Amino acid sequence: MNLKYTKNPEKRSLPLMQGLAVWMKKNLFSTPLNSAISLVLLGLLFKALGPLFYWLVVNSTWEGTAQTCRHNDGACLVFIKEKFVFILFGFYPRELLWRPVVAISLFIGLCLYSRDVKRWNKLLLWRWLKLILLCAFLLKGGLFGFEAVSMDRWGGLPLTLILAFIGLIFSYPIGILLALARTGSLPLIKALSVSYIELIRGVPMISLLFMASVMFPLFMPDGIVLPKLLRAQIAIIMFMSAYMAEVVRGGLAAVDKGQYEAADALGLMYWQKMLKVILPQALKIVIPPTVNTAIGMFKDTSLVVIIALSDLLMTTKTSLKDPKWLGFSVEAYLFAALIYFIFCFSMSRYSKRLEQVFSYGGRS
Amino acid sequence: MSKEPMIKLTDMNKWFDDFHVLKNINLDVFEGEKIVICGPSGSGKSTLIRCLNQLEAHQNGKVVIDGIVLNGNLKNLQNVRKEVGMVFQHFNLFPHLSILENLTLAPQWVHKLPKEEAESYAMDLLKRVAISDQAHKYPGQLSGGQQQRVAIARSLCMKPKIMLFDEPTSALDPEMVKEVLDVMVDLTKEGMTMLCVTHEMGFAKQVADRVIFMDEGQIVEEADPETFFSNPKHPRSQEFLAQILY
Numbered sequence: 253m254n255l256k257y258t259k260n261p262e263k264r265s266l267p268l269m270q271g272l273a274v275w276m277k278k279n280l281f282s283t284p285l286n287s288a289i290s291l292v293l294l295g296l297l298f299k300a301l302g303p304l305f306y307w308l309v310v311n312s313t314w315e316g317t318a319q320t321c322r323h324n325d326g327a328c329l330v331f332i333k334e335k336f337v338f339i340l341f342g343f344y345p346r347e348l349l350w351r352p353v354v355a356i357s358l359f360i361g362l363c364l365y366s367r368d369v370k371r372w373n374k375l376l377l378w379r380w381l382k383l384i385l386l387c388a389f390l391l392k393g394g395l396f397g398f399e400a401v402s403m404d405r406w407g408g409l410p411l412t413l414i415l416a417f418i419g420l421i422f423s424y425p426i427g428i429l430l431a432l433a434r435t436g437s438l439p440l441i442k443a444l445s446v447s448y449i450e451l452i453r454g455v456p457m458i459s460l461l462f463m464a465s466v467m468f469p470l471f472m473p474d475g476i477v478l479p480k481l482l483r484a485q486i487a488i489i490m491f492m493s494a495y496m497a498e499v500v501r502g503g504l505a506a507v508d509k510g511q512y513e514a515a516d517a518l519g520l521m522y523w524q525k526m527l528k529v530i531l532p533q534a535l536k537i538v539i540p541p542t543v544n545t546a547i548g549m550f551k552d553t554s555l556v557v558i559i560a561l562s563d564l565l566m567t568t569k570t571s572l573k574d575p576k577w578l579g580f581s582v583e584a585y586l587f588a589a590l591i592y593f594i595f596c597f598s599m600s601r602y603s604k605r606l607e608q609v610f611s612y613g614g615r616s
Numbered sequence: 617m618s619k620e621p622m623i624k625l626t627d628m629n630k631w632f633d634d635f636h637v638l639k640n641i642n643l644d645v646f647e648g649e650k651i652v653i654c655g656p657s658g659s660g661k662s663t664l665i666r667c668l669n670q671l672e673a674h675q676n677g678k679v680v681i682d683g684i685v686l687n688g689n690l691k692n693l694q695n696v697r698k699e700v701g702m703v704f705q706h707f708n709l710f711p712h713l714s715i716l717e718n719l720t721l722a723p724q725w726v727h728k729l730p731k732e733e734a735e736s737y738a739m740d741l742l743k744r745v746a747i748s749d750q751a752h753k754y755p756g757q758l759s760g761g762q763q764q765r766v767a768i769a770r771s772l773c774m775k776p777k778i779m780l781f782d783e784p785t786s787a788l789d790p791e792m793v794k795e796v797l798d799v800m801v802d803l804t805k806e807g808m809t810m811l812c813v814t815h816e817m818g819f820a821k822q823v824a825d826r827v828i829f830m831d832e833g834q835i836v837e838e839a840d841p842e843t844f845f846s847n848p849k850h851p852r853s854q855e856f857l858a859q860i861l862y
Contacts, residue, residue, distance in 0.1 A: 513671050514708035518722035518774060519697035528721060532712045610712075 260574065299570040313593025318577050331580040332587050335571040339587060342407020342567040346400060352410045357388040367602065369609050384418075403479045409591065411481070415553040415563065419488040420546055426489070428535075432526060434497065437449035437502050445497070452494035458555055460487045484556050492549050499541045503534030536610045543603035547596045566589055620683065622647045622778060622809050623668060628677035630663060639833040641677070648807045652820040652841070655830035656856055661813045664774075664830070665780045668811070669700045682777060698726060701771030705783040707763040709755035715742070715766050716751040719773045726774065734773070735743050741769040745799050763791030765799050772803075777804065781812040815860065821845060829853045 311326025314333075321328035341352055360381050366376060391410060394400030406414075420612040433445035452460070464487035465480060472478065507530055515525040535542070554565040562570065569590040572581050621644040630638040637660045645651055653661045666672040667679060670686055670693055679686040681696045710718050719738035723729045729737075742748040747758075747767040755763055764784055771779060781800065785793045797819050804810060804823045814820065820827055820841050827844040829852075830835040837850045848854045 260726065311858075411643065508708070510704060510706055510708035511710065514702075514710070516671060517669055517697060517702040517704075518770070519694060519721060519726045521694070521726075524725045529710055533710075536712070 279313040318580075321580070328583050331583050334577065335584070336587065338408075338571050339567045339584070340408045340562070340591075341410065342562045342570075343405045343443050344407060344410075345399075345401060345405065348393070348401060351390040351393070351398075351401075356410060356413065358383055358416075359387060367605075369606070394398065403481045406481065407586055408567040409564050411556075411561065412550075412553050412564040414481075415488055416486060416546075416550040418485055419492050419549060419553070422444075422489045423492035423496050423549075424542075426493040428500050428531070430493060430497035431500035431504060434501055444516055449494045449497050451516055452491055453498070457487075457491050458558055460491050461555060461559050463487070480559065481561060484559060484561055486547070488553065488556075491552075492545070495545050495549075496542070499538050500534065502541065503536075503538035504530065506537045507533045536607075537609070539603055539607050543599055547599055550596060550599070551592060564591060619646060621645055622649075622682055623811075624678070624680040626678040626680075628667065628674050628679060629668060630672065630674045637833050638674070641835060643828070643835065645809060645811065647809055649809055649825045650804050650823050651811045651826050651828060652824040653791075653811065653813045653828045653830060654815060654817075654820070654856070655836075659830040660833040661830045662782050665702075665811050665813055667783060668778075668780060669697050669702055671702075698774060699777045700780060701774055701776035701778070702780040703764070703767050703771055703782065703784045705787050706785075707755070707760070707767045709763055709767055709770070711755050714752050714754055715747065715758070718755065718766060720772050722770075723773050738769070741772050742766075743771045744802070759792060760788045761795045764788065764792075764796045768796075768799055768803070776808075777809070778809045779811065781814065783813050783815070785814065785816055787805070790840055817860065818844065829856065831856070 281287040306326070308327050311324055312329050313321045313324045313326060315330050316330055318328075318331070321330055337346075337349070341349060344352055362379065365371065366380075389395065389398070391406060392401060392403070399608050409557055430449060433441045434449065436442060461484060464483040468483050468486075469477065511533065512525070515529040520529065554563055556563050557566040557569070560566075565588060568584050572578070572584055623643065623645040625641050625643040627637070628638060628641040641664060646727075653664065655661050663672055667674045668681060673688070674686075682699055684692050684696050686692060686696060709715075710721070713721065716735060716738055719741065720729075720731065720734040723734040723737070724731060724827065739748055739751065742751055745768060747762055747765055747769070750762065750766075751759060755766070758766065768784075784800070785796050788796065793816070797816060800810075800819070801814070801823055812819075824841045827839060827841050828835055829844070829848075829850070831852045837844065837848065837853045839849075844853070848857055
């Protein structure tokens with residue numbers, strides 16, 4: 253076949269500045285009214301961002317002491333320079349700091365490596381398992397001549413990442429099982445699943461954390477004391493599972509009834525049908541709400557401050573209490589916000605990419 | 617013929633809540649027979665064939681497929697489903713799997729065939745329905761007619777003794793109906809037992825051993841196609857035929 257394709261004139265490439273001019277003409281200044289609206293909005297944007305720019309860039313203080321900062325109007329970046337190690341790692345012993353740094357670097361490295369769906373296989377799963385064990389060992393120590401660090405001293409970013417990541421990898425499969433139980437046909441299991449989900453969703457996470465920290469030890473046999481971090485982790489997993497279950501249930505309901513029937517008619521057993529036919533489609537449909545829940549949970553881990561675990565937000569707050577550096581809360585919270593944003597925004601971008609990867613050449 | 621029928625329905629009844637969809641259905645189908653079921657919309661024809669592999673459970677009466685009684689026993693149900701293939705109006709291919717994977721999924725998991733064996737048989741079947749060159753595409757990339765042919769091949773992969781067709785051409789664009797009917801006609805030559813709900817009267821005339829006319833949940837008339845189309849006895853069949861064959 254000798255078909256000739258002509259290029260879409262909208263897509264032709266122009267030199268950058270000329271392209272920008274064309275884009276602005278088309279999208280910002282197409283009619284007098286649009287031009288007026290654009291100008292007003294640009295003006296407002298300038299008005300809002302201008303002072304921020306001055307505060308953060310032009311007038312900011314990069315060198316000196318708290319005194320220098322108080323003399324200047326701008327942001328006190330000296331404070332961040334002074335405190336970022338504490339905000340990121342809390343009370344972890346300073347001389348052993350390389351251990352959480354290596355752990356986080358490995359974690360982020362493997363995250364980046366796992367971005368490509370083509371690399372998802374059993375081997376990668378093993379690598380993740382090894383990584384989790386290695387990170388736990390790095391943080392905890394106590395073997396092979398590594399000095400032990402008590403869990404009470406873990407804090408900051410590693411703590412937040414542990415709570416969120418471990419919470420996610422446990423709650424996702426548990427959520428799937430709960431959703432299957434809730435949509436299944438076994439009445440007792442269904443009732444259990446429904447009561448669990450409704451009960452957990454019916455209480456705020458704070459109360460669950462309080463229960464984990466105050467009530468849970470009462471149920472344990474004498475002499476067995478679970479570390480507070482572990483108790484909080486369990487509470488977070490329980491909470492997240494209930495939400496994940498509802499997200500997955502939405503996906504199960506969204507898969508066409510014909511898919512269930514076709515799988516049944518072919519003689520597939522329940523688990524074969526679910527694993528091979530229904531779940532791959534259902535989980536793909538719910539990628540956006542799944543990531544939405546994960547992002548929400550990532551930020552909700554900051555609620556552990558109420559049971560005095562020093563996660564990222566807690567270390568930020570603590571850093572403000574240093575008598576030498578009183579009064580720089582805006583800088584501190586912006587810094588914490590920036591770190592939360594980097595992680596949440598990455599998740600959100602990645603979710604978009606996953607959606608594209610799993611859109612198998614059109615739909616049937 | 618003293619042989620046991622392949623399908624034996626005795627006084628089968630089904631309700632959807634209070635709605636009596638199937639009323640005292642009695643039907644014997646022998647091995648190799650081609651049955652076409654027709655009737656107005658809502659007459660229960662789809663429900664009837666969906667009861668044969670229990671996508672819909674019947675409430676009373678007896679359903680026996682190839683000597684296996686369908687009485688709610690899961691094991692029996694599984695065994696029947698291994699022997700009964702079904703083709704749906706909307707194809708219901710698995711959109712996340714390639715055409716080849718659609719075909720090999722059930723043989724690998726239900727019959728526990730090794731992958732290579734399942735794939736080579738699947739490729740044979742794809743050649744037969746003339747889609748072997750599309751084996752690595754996804755269902756969404758194929759036309760409706762091609763998808764339905766894949767769906768037929770997918771059912772055949774399980775080497776069924778009985779094939780059920782639930783309005784296989786109703787969702788197709790007119791120019792694609794023939795390619796699907798050709799595959800089905802081809803299938804009749806091999807002695808497959810077939811039950812087909814369809815409004816393709818040409819197909820019925822060409823291949824059916826018997827035509828069953830249903831109305832309001834009952835089998836109203838049962839005859840060979842010759843008699844049914846030229847000389848329908850029941851007034852409701854006459855009315856139905858008058859409406860579809862202007």
